[in-house]
Amino acid sequence: METSGKIKWKVEGMSCANCALTVNKYIEKQGGSEVKVNFATGEVSFVAIDQTMTDKVAKGISGLGYTVENNGVSAHDHHGHSHTSGKGFLKTTMSKFWFCLPFTLLLMLHMIPALRDSWLMQPWVQFALCLPVYIVGMMHFGVSAVRSLRNGMPNMDVLITLGSTAAFVYSLYGTLTHQHDYIFYETAAAVITLVFLGNYIEQIAVNSTQKQLQELAKSQVVMANMLTYDENHEEHIFPVENKNLRTGDLILIKSGEQVPADCKILWGDISVSEAIITGESVPVTKHSKDKLIGGSVIVDGAAKAQVTAVGDETVLSGIINMVKEAQGEKPPVQKMADKISAVFIPIVIGIAVLTLIVNWIILKDFTPSLMRAIAVLVIACPCAMGLATPAAIAVGLGRAARNGILFRNATSLENFKDIQQVVFDKTGTLTTGNFSIAGHEILDHSFNEEEFKRTIYSLEKYSNHPMAKTLSTAWKTNNEIKWQKIEEVKGKGMKALDKNGNEYWAGSHNVAQSLTTDESHNVYVTKNGKLIGTIDLKDELRAEAKDVVNYFHTKNIKTVLLSGDRQAKAEQIAKELGIDEVVAEKTPEEKLRFISERTAQAPTAMVGDGINDAPALAKATIGISMSDASQIAIQSAPVVLMNHGLKNLPMALGLGKHTYKTINENLFWAFSYNIIAIPVAALGFLTPMFGALVMAFSDVVLAINSSRLLVKKVV
Numbered sequence: 001m002e003t004s005g006k007i008k009w010k011v012e013g014m015s016c017a018n019c020a021l022t023v024n025k026y027i028e029k030q031g032g033s034e035v036k037v038n039f040a041t042g043e044v045s046f047v048a049i050d051q052t053m054t055d056k057v058a059k060g061i062s063g064l065g066y067t068v069e070n071n072g073v074s075a076h077d078h079h080g081h082s083h084t085s086g087k088g089f090l091k092t093t094m095s096k097f098w099f100c101l102p103f104t105l106l107l108m109l110h111m112i113p114a115l116r117d118s119w120l121m122q123p124w125v126q127f128a129l130c131l132p133v134y135i136v137g138m139m140h141f142g143v144s145a146v147r148s149l150r151n152g153m154p155n156m157d158v159l160i161t162l163g164s165t166a167a168f169v170y171s172l173y174g175t176l177t178h179q180h181d182y183i184f185y186e187t188a189a190a191v192i193t194l195v196f197l198g199n200y201i202e203q204i205a206v207n208s209t210q211k212q213l214q215e216l217a218k219s220q221v222v223m224a225n226m227l228t229y230d231e232n233h234e235e236h237i238f239p240v241e242n243k244n245l246r247t248g249d250l251i252l253i254k255s256g257e258q259v260p261a262d263c264k265i266l267w268g269d270i271s272v273s274e275a276i277i278t279g280e281s282v283p284v285t286k287h288s289k290d291k292l293i294g295g296s297v298i299v300d301g302a303a304k305a306q307v308t309a310v311g312d313e314t315v316l317s318g319i320i321n322m323v324k325e326a327q328g329e330k331p332p333v334q335k336m337a338d339k340i341s342a343v344f345i346p347i348v349i350g351i352a353v354l355t356l357i358v359n360w361i362i363l364k365d366f367t368p369s370l371m372r373a374i375a376v377l378v379i380a381c382p383c384a385m386g387l388a389t390p391a392a393i394a395v396g397l398g399r400a401a402r403n404g405i406l407f408r409n410a411t412s413l414e415n416f417k418d419i420q421q422v423v424f425d426k427t428g429t430l431t432t433g434n435f436s437i438a439g440h441e442i443l444d445h446s447f448n449e450e451e452f453k454r455t456i457y458s459l460e461k462y463s464n465h466p467m468a469k470t471l472s473t474a475w476k477t478n479n480e481i482k483w484q485k486i487e488e489v490k491g492k493g494m495k496a497l498d499k500n501g502n503e504y505w506a507g508s509h510n511v512a513q514s515l516t517t518d519e520s521h522n523v524y525v526t527k528n529g530k531l532i533g534t535i536d537l538k539d540e541l542r543a544e545a546k547d548v549v550n551y552f553h554t555k556n557i558k559t560v561l562l563s564g565d566r567q568a569k570a571e572q573i574a575k576e577l578g579i580d581e582v583v584a585e586k587t588p589e590e591k592l593r594f595i596s597e598r599t600a601q602a603p604t605a606m607v608g609d610g611i612n613d614a615p616a617l618a619k620a621t622i623g624i625s626m627s628d629a630s631q632i633a634i635q636s637a638p639v640v641l642m643n644h645g646l647k648n649l650p651m652a653l654g655l656g657k658h659t660y661k662t663i664n665e666n667l668f669w670a671f672s673y674n675i676i677a678i679p680v681a682a683l684g685f686l687t688p689m690f691g692a693l694v695m696a697f698s699d700v701v702l703a704i705n706s707s708r709l710l711v712k713k714v715v
Contacts, residue, residue: 007054008045011037012067020390022148022155023061029153030057065147096140097196100133104193107186123175123183130185134168137161137192154345160195162349163377164188167688170370184371187688191378198699224260225252227304234478237461242294242310249307253298255488256464261294261307268303272296301487302462340385340671348380348678355682371688375681379691380674388666391706396659399710404642405652412622412638414663416656418603419622422552422649423595425608426563426573428466429626429646430545435470435537444532452533454479456525459494459506462486467522467537468494491564491587493523503528508564519566541576544647549577551650551715560598562591562606562616591616607649608637624649654714662709666702673698 014020020037023044027035031053032046044061048054058068090096107129110121119125138161145161148154167188174183222242227250229235237252242260245251250266253259259272271283274296283299286292292305352373359369393410400407407413424430442452458481460468486496493507505511505526512524512531521534552559560581563570570584583594595616598604606613606620617623617637625637626646641648677698681691 005047006034006045007048007057008043009058010069011042011044011061012069014042014066019066019144019155022064022153023066025153026060026064026151027057030060032057060151063147064151064153065144090136093196093199096136097193097200100136100189100193100196103129103133104186104189107189110186123180126183126185127172127175130168130171130189133189133192134164137164141192141195156345158345159348159377159380160191162352163374163688164191166370166374166377167191170367184688187371187374190693191688194693195695198695222258222260225254226250227252235480236478245307245310247307247310250304251307252302252304253292254302254462254464255298255300257298259292259294259296259298259305262309263292263294263305263307265290265292265303265305268301270301270303271299273299300490344380344385348377351380351678351682352376359682359684368684372682372684374688375684375686375691376678378688379677379681379686379695385667385670385674388670388702389663391702392659392662392666392709395706395709396655396662400652400655403648403651405648405655406640406642408638408640413656414660415603415622416605416653417660419557419605419653420602421558421560421598421604423560423562423598423604423606423620424579425606425613426561426565426570427539428609429607430561430573430577431539431541435467435539437470437474438536438538440533440535442533444527444530447532452525453477455481455504456506456523456535458483459486459496459504463488463494466539470537471523471535509566541573542646546577548646548649549579553578555653562586562594564588564591588613588615592619595619607646624652650715655709658709658712658714662706665705669701669705670698
């Protein structure tokens, strides 16, 4: 079990939004921070102060009636827990509902006039039919209610237990004293059965979304650069999928790439971000013989490494966890509903007691007064308030995922509603990032064509920049230069030392500023401070870029092009696409500063894909990364567009706005339902049975309203 810091557990047995709320409140009460509870997957994460607190929380969650599992080890013995959704008889909400339904239907037969006097209506027969339902109900709701009260955190099950127990005990009293007017066994049974139905529908709505996420996660593959050597000891690099790697394979990992599997560095000094595993954003330096964790990201440098352990879990879990955590997150709008839910149960119990007393005084008849009090208990539905947000977010995230949009947190889904400007990076975002060589010039005649290309290949093969990839593919040679040292300098390019101490650079005009004023080329190559050649590349615009920019204009959202490229080049692209503002020739630091200033002025979305965009993406109100971006950009951005998905950007914006709208509709329904239903029940216009039906229906309304997000036109 972890000691302190970020704790991640699997908690079995949370069957509804209300369960998740109870667990969440309990952890916060014990001093846990950054609490995320996802009842759909059973995942719970929080930051703990120390081991004592961790143990206390594990014990407390067990006390609430859930099973804490960590690394497959159960934190407590599982004593016939009520909410469990495992396999076996009466373990799932569905099986409990189907078990109770036939008994409840038989109890309801007295509603048919012809059967009113049949033997089925005998009090003891009614008692026998109701008892199994009541026992199953109490094993589920009763156990949970007692535990929640013991922990000082009453949940919705308290209301269900009080309502059904009052009806059952009162009916039993009527049976024993032969007062047949007092018999309401069908009320007790119907309340339990209908609430099971509500919980079951809630689970269906959420599980369908989970399935889509898992399928999506399985489809994600990380490519690895595998190294092989021929009989002449020449090195060859070819791409393979990480799932095809085997222990002992040699791989090359470049700056910006994700480590495809657990491995050990053989050569190279690198800086690694292990944020996906440790949550720690500060990169750590690794040297030869150090271990790399699959799923971490190379921030700087390149390394050759040997695979020490395989399995797609490390990398894939990053993407799955991203969306699962987003589902467990609460956007600001939900926090208000949670505060109300916290005081909701005691208030409802108070209203029910008041209803009983006032009605008894006015009607001078205990039976109808009790029925009204039970109706108040049963019809009150904190569940609707608890479900309002998770239901909409689960569906919104699910539809987004199916359309190739991954949200890392629920807040970014909600934040889309306020976005006033969108800042685009150029290369790989508005352009395809697929360059072709337009021409090159050799300025130092001691270099022939072959030597020049060999130098470029040897430098650029270690870079992950789209231009570098184009050059190293086009000018590939087996006779590469073996460098003594090579590094990628952000905002500049590749720098290398050969065995004789000669210093080579290949990069932007920054590397040749003092050597030439001609800024019209893409790549400048120097040797020992002397310009030896230039290369021109051309990049094509993405087909969908213009439509996306136009879409933002129709929504009155300002568009900005932010690029490290030359002003003239950036302006030409902005003109072609109709972008409002151009900010060019910016280093990563300047990009970060620009985004900080803009975000302070108005909510800003940033779309980027490069290593140099990562800090800016993290700083924007919403950072949006392309999936074919460097992994560090993906992990810095709360939103990831899969499969070259610039075309999905309008859908991401539309889904964000509509999900927020759906959450508001759900909360409005949940609140108004309770405000209207409770007085109606207190005044005797609803029987408890009908109350239970209406309560189950309130969850169904929310599930249906949220499900509309799956088909609603959002763009």
